Amino acid sequence: MRDVVRVRSFSCVGFEDREVGIEVLKSRGLQQLSLTGLPGPWLRDSRDKLRSLAARRGTWGSLDRLLVHLLPCDESKAGAHLETPIVLACRLALEEEVPEATLARVRDYAFIGSLGLDGSLRPTEESKLLEDLYPGQVLGPSRFATIEALWDYLVDPDVDRCPPERAHDSFVAPIAERSVRVEGRALERFLLGAASLQRLPVLLMGPPGVGKSHLALWARSLVAPPDAALQSAIRRIWSLAGSEVPRRPFVAPHSRVHVAELVGRSRAGRAHPGFFSLAHGGLLVLDEFSELNRDSREILRTVLDSREIRRNGLQGPVRWPADFWFIATSNPCACGYFGSNRTNCRCTTVARQTYSSRLSGPLLDRFALKLFLTEGEATRGKRRRPSADEASEDEWPRLPEDEGQLEARLERARRALTPALESTARERVLRHAPNASRREIENEIRLFSAFLALDLEPERGEMLLQVLRAQNRSHLFAENPHASTSVRPDALRSL
Numbered sequence: 001m002r003d004v005v006r007v008r009s010f011s012c013v014g015f016e017d018r019e020v021g022i023e024v025l026k027s028r029g030l031q032q033l034s035l036t037g038l039p040g041p042w043l044r045d046s047r048d049k050l051r052s053l054a055a056r057r058g059t060w061g062s063l064d065r066l067l068v069h070l071l072p073c074d075e076s077k078a079g080a081h082l083e084t085p086i087v088l089a090c091r092l093a094l095e096e097e098v099p100e101a102t103l104a105r106v107r108d109y110a111f112i113g114s115l116g117l118d119g120s121l122r123p124t125e126e127s128k129l130l131e132d133l134y135p136g137q138v139l140g141p142s143r144f145a146t147i148e149a150l151w152d153y154l155v156d157p158d159v160d161r162c163p164p165e166r167a168h169d170s171f172v173a174p175i176a177e178r179s180v181r182v183e184g185r186a187l188e189r190f191l192l193g194a195a196s197l198q199r200l201p202v203l204l205m206g207p208p209g210v211g212k213s214h215l216a217l218w219a220r221s222l223v224a225p226p227d228a229a230l231q232s233a234i235r236r237i238w239s240l241a242g243s244e245v246p247r248r249p250f251v252a253p254h255s256r257v258h259v260a261e262l263v264g265r266s267r268a269g270r271a272h273p274g275f276f277s278l279a280h281g282g283l284l285v286l287d288e289f290s291e292l293n294r295d296s297r298e299i300l301r302t303v304l305d306s307r308e309i310r311r312n313g314l315q316g317p318v319r320w321p322a323d324f325w326f327i328a329t330s331n332p333c334a335c336g337y338f339g340s341n342r343t344n345c346r347c348t349t350v351a352r353q354t355y356s357s358r359l360s361g362p363l364l365d366r367f368a369l370k371l372f373l374t375e376g377e378a379t380r381g382k383r384r385r386p387s388a389d390e391a392s393e394d395e396w397p398r399l400p401e402d403e404g405q406l407e408a409r410l411e412r413a414r415r416a417l418t419p420a421l422e423s424t425a426r427e428r429v430l431r432h433a434p435n436a437s438r439r440e441i442e443n444e445i446r447l448f449s450a451f452l453a454l455d456l457e458p459e460r461g462e463m464l465l466q467v468l469r470a471q472n473r474s475h476l477f478a479e480n481p482h483a484s485t486s487v488r489p490d491a492l493r494s495l
């Protein structure tokens with residue numbers, strides 16, 4: 001009996017790479033190829049193709065049975081990119097004699113690539129990613145056009161039969177980011193800018209038509225461009241999802257989205273990232289947040305704390321990062337006009353309570369910045385009237401309208417966020433923090449640090465924080481309208 005042939009490959013399982021071992025044993029039996037070790041649906045389906053490709057080299061006698069075993073054996077192996085190492089291992093097992101030098105080269109590398117019926121090596125999203133992550137350690141479609149060329153290279157690497165390096169499809173293709181302009185709303189834009197610096201979750205509430213979604217869309221330009229490490233994480237997640245990789249991730253799923261679409265699901269035995277992971281390093285916007293189902297809300301709450309997703313699937317434990325900036329928008333009540341200064345709310349008190357109870361206390365608590373937008377300053381339209389508010393707007397540090405300038409301004413503020421600045425902020429916040437929860441205080445300190453980093457004078461920062469705090473506790477956001485303080489929706493304007 002011959003020795004067992006071993007070939008290495010890799011698989012992406014969630015956010016991690018796992019080594020996959022392929023062992024092939026040639027034994028006596030009916031001429032066939034058997035796969036064990038939890039091959040995924042794709043591999044089971046392509047068994048005939050693999051058998052045919054393996055038989056093109058070496059002699060496959062009528063009483064030679066090839067047993068292919070995949071390791072580790074307790075995790076499902078998904079992905080077409082395992083076809084190449086399987087066929088390679090089968091051919092090695094069928095060869096009468098393999099030179100030691102060739103076996104040594106086989107041990108040196110890991111192999112990946114999907115296979116066409118003609119033996120051509122084809123890239124998959126996963127193989128492209130792995131070849132990029134392990135340059136020089138992985139042999140696959142970017143270097144070899146066919147499995148014959150790969151075989152020839154293993155037999156004699158000096159003979160250069162490889163075609164010139166194939167150019168990869170571009171991974172980092174910038175998606176055209178539609179630039180969104182917001183007129184007016186200088187204070188809201190300043191506050192969103194501050195929240196973006198610390199990636200504090202934001203809730204934008206207000207009647208229909210005040211421009212909540214528009215403002216959330218604009219906030220996309222506030223997201224910091226990712227550094228190299230983050231960019232590579234983003235590339236991994238988006239390419240495993242089979243999508244074009246964005247420069248700054250932005251996802252805005254529908255509020256009736258299924259919870260599995262948010263956390264990620266398995267397709268054909270392989271883990272796919274969900275919206276929470278696609279938003280990693282970028283912005284997640286959930287419009288009509290109150291419409292989100294209970295399961296999704298609860299999971300969102302834990303993801304906002306843990307900043308990652310851990311699940312167990314056929315492929316074993318799967319981890320995805322999910323560290324994003326989060327903005328939710330919501331109407332204040334079922335009819336939408338509670339707190340409006342133009343239209344009266346038609347809801348009963350009970351109906352309003354039922355509606356606002358969908359935003360549970362602990363979840364509401366996660367929003368470090370809750371803003372109630374009123375119609376006083378519509379973002380567009382002819383009805384916009386000049387008001388005293390606009391005169392006072394110049395008092396807030398302005399965020400530049402131009403996207404390039406805005407980016408530079410925020411970058412400067414990010415550098416200004418030092419521990420010294422934070423301790424100044426802590427001192428100021430603790431001066432006026434009666435009966436606030438620990439989470440509230442920590443959030444306020446981070447928000448206040450961002451105010452300072454954006455050059456707001458500490459005294460005005462304190463004023464702003466007082467109003468925000470009163471608004472947070474007001475009937476506009478609390479579950480029980482009777483138990484909380486009454487604050488005019490446009491309290492921010494009166495500063």
Ligand SMILES: [Zn+2]
Nearest residue numbers: 333335345347
């Ligand atoms: Zn209403």
